[in-house]
Amino acid sequence: MAEKIATRDAYGDTLAELGRLNKDIVVLDADLSKSTKTEVFAKEFPERFFNTGIAEQNMAGIAAGLAAAGKIPFISTFAIFATGRAFEQIRNTIAYPRLNVKIAATHAGITVGPDGASHQSVEDIALMRAIPGMTIINPADATETRFAVKAALDIDGPVYIRLGRHKVPVIFQEGDYVFKPGKGVVLREGKDATIISTGIMTAIALEAADILKNRGIYVNVVNIHTIKPIDEELIIQLAEETGAVITAEEHSIIGGLGSAVAEVLAESRPTLMKRIGLKDVFGQSGEPDELLKFYSLTPDSIASAVKDLIDKK
Amino acid sequence: MSKLAQEKLNFLTQKAREIRKSIIMMLAEAGSGHPGGSLSAVELLTALYFYEMKIDPQNPRWEERDRFVLSKGHGAPVLYAVLAEKGFFPKEELMKLRKLGSILQGHPDMKRTPGVEISTGSLGQGLSAANGMAAAGKLDKKGYRVFVLLGDGELEEGQIWEAVMWAAHYKLDNLTVFVDYNGLQIDGPINEVMSPEPIPDKFKAFNWNVIEIDGHNFNQIIDAIEKAKKEKGRPTAIVAKTIKGKGVSFMENQVGWHGKAPTKEEMERAIAELEA
Numbered sequence: 300m301a302e303k304i305a306t307r308d309a310y311g312d313t314l315a316e317l318g319r320l321n322k323d324i325v326v327l328d329a330d331l332s333k334s335t336k337t338e339v340f341a342k343e344f345p346e347r348f349f350n351t352g353i354a355e356q357n358m359a360g361i362a363a364g365l366a367a368a369g370k371i372p373f374i375s376t377f378a379i380f381a382t383g384r385a386f387e388q389i390r391n392t393i394a395y396p397r398l399n400v401k402i403a404a405t406h407a408g409i410t411v412g413p414d415g416a417s418h419q420s421v422e423d424i425a426l427m428r429a430i431p432g433m434t435i436i437n438p439a440d441a442t443e444t445r446f447a448v449k450a451a452l453d454i455d456g457p458v459y460i461r462l463g464r465h466k467v468p469v470i471f472q473e474g475d476y477v478f479k480p481g482k483g484v485v486l487r488e489g490k491d492a493t494i495i496s497t498g499i500m501t502a503i504a505l506e507a508a509d510i511l512k513n514r515g516i517y518v519n520v521v522n523i524h525t526i527k528p529i530d531e532e533l534i535i536q537l538a539e540e541t542g543a544v545i546t547a548e549e550h551s552i553i554g555g556l557g558s559a560v561a562e563v564l565a566e567s568r569p570t571l572m573k574r575i576g577l578k579d580v581f582g583q584s585g586e587p588d589e590l591l592k593f594y595s596l597t598p599d600s601i602a603s604a605v606k607d608l609i610d611k612k
Numbered sequence: 613m614s615k616l617a618q619e620k621l622n623f624l625t626q627k628a629r630e631i632r633k634s635i636i637m638m639l640a641e642a643g644s645g646h647p648g649g650s651l652s653a654v655e656l657l658t659a660l661y662f663y664e665m666k667i668d669p670q671n672p673r674w675e676e677r678d679r680f681v682l683s684k685g686h687g688a689p690v691l692y693a694v695l696a697e698k699g700f701f702p703k704e705e706l707m708k709l710r711k712l713g714s715i716l717q718g719h720p721d722m723k724r725t726p727g728v729e730i731s732t733g734s735l736g737q738g739l740s741a742a743n744g745m746a747a748a749g750k751l752d753k754k755g756y757r758v759f760v761l762l763g764d765g766e767l768e769e770g771q772i773w774e775a776v777m778w779a780a781h782y783k784l785d786n787l788t789v790f791v792d793y794n795g796l797q798i799d800g801p802i803n804e805v806m807s808p809e810p811i812p813d814k815f816k817a818f819n820w821n822v823i824e825i826d827g828h829n830f831n832q833i834i835d836a837i838e839k840a841k842k843e844k845g846r847p848t849a850i851v852a853k854t855i856k857g858k859g860v861s862f863m864e865n866q867v868g869w870h871g872k873a874p875t876k877e878e879m880e881r882a883i884a885e886l887e888a
Contacts, residue, residue: 325751349747349782357740357774364744367722367730369675370751372744387734388771392741396722396731 301468306499307405309441310462311336313448314373314403318344321452325365327374329355334464335375335405355380359388359400366398371452374400378407378461379420386426394430394457401451402427403460407437408549409577409594410465410499410587419582425554427459428527435527436480437461437548437556439501442471443524446478454480461498463549465587468502470522483530485537489517492543492605495534497523497556500547500575503591506598507547511605518605526556531563538570543608545573547601549591552576571611573604616831620663624830627697628658632859633886634693634706640879642710645718648869650690652794652827652854653761657694659833660759669699672726678756679729679745683738684763684792685719686871691728692716700727736769738762739789743779746787746847757841760789765797767808773818779847780819787847788840789820792827794856796867815849827852861885 318324318340327349332338341348351358355376362372374381381404382389393400409419427433434454438444444462451458470486486501487508496504501522508520519537523529538544544564546557557574564570577594591597616624631654639645657680661667665678682691689709696703701715708714715724719733730741739760746758766772779787791811799805808814812822821843825832833852840848856870857863860882874882 325748346751351774351778352781354771354774354778356737356771357743357778360737360740360771360775361744361747361778363730364741364746365748366744367741368745368748368752370744370748388737388740391734392731392737 301470303466303468304441305464305466306438306441306444306462307336307464309444310403310405310448311339313445315339315343317449317452318347321371323369323371325349325370325372327351327358327362327372329353329358329376329380331376337375355385356388359385360392362400363392363398366400372400373403375403375405377418377420378404378423379418382420382423382426382459390430394433397432397456399455401458401460403448403462405462406464407461408463408499409582409590410463410549412465412587412590413584415584416581421551421577421582422554423461424526424550424556428554428559432456433527434458434525435461436525437498438524439498439522440467440470442469442473442476443478446476447524450478450480463499465499467499470502470505478524481525481528481530483533484522484524485519486522487518487520489519491516491518491541492545492609493519493521493537493541494545494547494601494605495521495523495556495560496547497526499549500596503596503598504547504601507601507605510598510602516605516609523556526559529559529563531567534560534563535568538564538568542612543571545575545601545604545608547575547596549596550576552578571608573608575601575604616834621830624658624662627662628654629886631658631690631693631697633883634696634703635689636860636874636879636882638689638692638706638709639873640876641707642873644710644873645689646686646871647689647863647874648796648856649684649687649763649792649794651858651860651863652856653687653690653792654858655828655830655833656761656790656792656852657690659830659837661694661698663834664837665759666756669727672700676754676756679742679758681730681738681742681758681760682720682732683760684735684766685732685738687761688718688720691720695725695727701725735763735766736771739772739775742787743775743784746779746784747782749786750784756786758787760787762789762791764791764793764795764802764808764811765805767791767811768806776815776818776820783845784847785844788837789847789849791849791851792854793851794854796856796865796870798870800867812851819846821846821848822851823848824851825853827854828858859886
């Protein structure tokens with residue numbers, strides 16, 4: 300059994316580590332530093348940490364001003380508040396002038412758990428994708444999170460990093476994993492279908508691949524950490540090779556990874572597809588694993604979607 | 613109260629007249645835009661750019677410069693007129709306001725216009741950005757100051773009060789806000805649409821230093837700026853009573869001139885008045 304770490308924990312540690320190397324990094328939080336793990340940075344660099352109180356819109360604007368003055372701000376809160384409450388501030392004051400602000404939002408998706416639908420962001424990728432020039436990275440595990448945060452620092456412009464509360468398996472090993480922004484990672488190869496997953500769904504997609512293998516079905520599993528700009532070349536290539544594409548995300552099937560992949564394929568290589576995700580519904584209270592099961596974000600549901608799609612080929 | 617030398621006062625008065633003429637001409641040429649709230653802020657911006665602020669038009673991103681944030685972004689014409697008058701870009705550019713490909717967008721765009729510090733236009737957001745600039749200045753132990761122009765109607769935006777709270781909490785004494793208190797917004801008088809009054813009391817309640825002035829009186833404006841610079845440990849709000857459409861008789865205090873460009877004939881009448 301792989302070690303399990305929440306991506307928010309990896310974020311907090313990485314941020315503090317980068318803070319030691321780069322004095323321009325400043326961090327802002329809206330009264331959730333214990334939950335988002337920015338408290339690690341705050342304790343080490345109190346003068347470079349700004350609490351805005353419960354005021355996400357102001358936080359986004361302050362970050363823009365700090366960036367305009369040469370700082371590299373990371374702003375953190377729950378994904379629903381970052382991308383929802385402060386959407387227009389991110390759009391107009393951060394992204395329109397292409398300011399160098401990193402929006403690292405935690406508690407994305409339904410695995411927030413018992414807090415329920417008000418706190419479960421299933422639209423954040425859709426919102427951020429619609430903003431011109433926004434880079435979106437959705438790491439699959441703790442290792443990828445560390446790479447993602449460092450990569451975001453190298454990008455001159457706004458980046459949205461989507462992080463989770465729930466402990467998830469570590470898939471990638473620090474030593475031999477190479478993270479390239481904008482490039483998908485092929486984790487399994489197979490001729491029958493292609494599963495394209497993002498975030499915490501990648502570990503689940505790998506389990507689905509194992510189930511299918513036992514039934515004699517071989518699939519590609521591709522981890523897409525960078526949802527925008529997306530790896531069009533790889534997606535088109537694997538669609539051509541297998542003729543069936545299944546996307547898996549802990550997000551609405553509207554506007555997220557599934558939509559992004561569908562857009563690429565519809566224009567370049569129309570392919571049979573099935574999108575796994577929240578089917579235009581809000582979440583609800585429950586334990587993370589119960590919720591994943593309730594909303595059919597499981598290895599079994601991915602595996603049966605793959606089989607159904609192969610039957611349609 | 614400090615008293616400006618007559619020569620300096622004449623200089624500022626003359627600049628204000630030129631800036632008003634530029635506003636009228638660029639809006640007439642553009643065919644759309646916001647004269648009322650541009651004209652009400654002419655003395656405030658003229659005092660900042662031609663008396664107070666440390667800036668270098670040849671080096672708009674000079675790190676030590678004072679910053680100005682036009683939070684009420686629809687006042688872009690007054691900012692553009694001042695920046696052109698100051699030499700940040702040629703005055704001919706003013707006649708391309710709101711045209712395709714222009715460096716002068718309908719609302720300020722920091723990526724296109726030299727001297728614009730932050731993109732604004734969606735109301736209520738500029739003060740937050742100014743907070744960030746002021747905080748960065750403190751962090752870097754730089755001596756620059758950050759000035760902001762808020763509209764009075766803009767105070768209806770909730771984010772303004774998030775930012776007002778934050779600036780006081782972080783003791784941003786390098787931050788000075790002007791409220792262009794002209795009393796009118798698009799739909800009518802502010803106290804009929806959604807009253808933000810009493811404005812000075814609200815800033816005081818948030819632990820700001822508050823100064824009330826006549827926003828068309830250079831002596832009072834500069835005196836207030838000097839007082840703000842001396843204030844330690846808290847930001848200053850200068851609530852400047854102004855007249856919307858100031859300087860053009862038929863535009864003064866007329867809500868209809870919030871967001872309507874003058875015709876060529878109206879422009880000629882306005883220019884004649886300003887040159888009289």
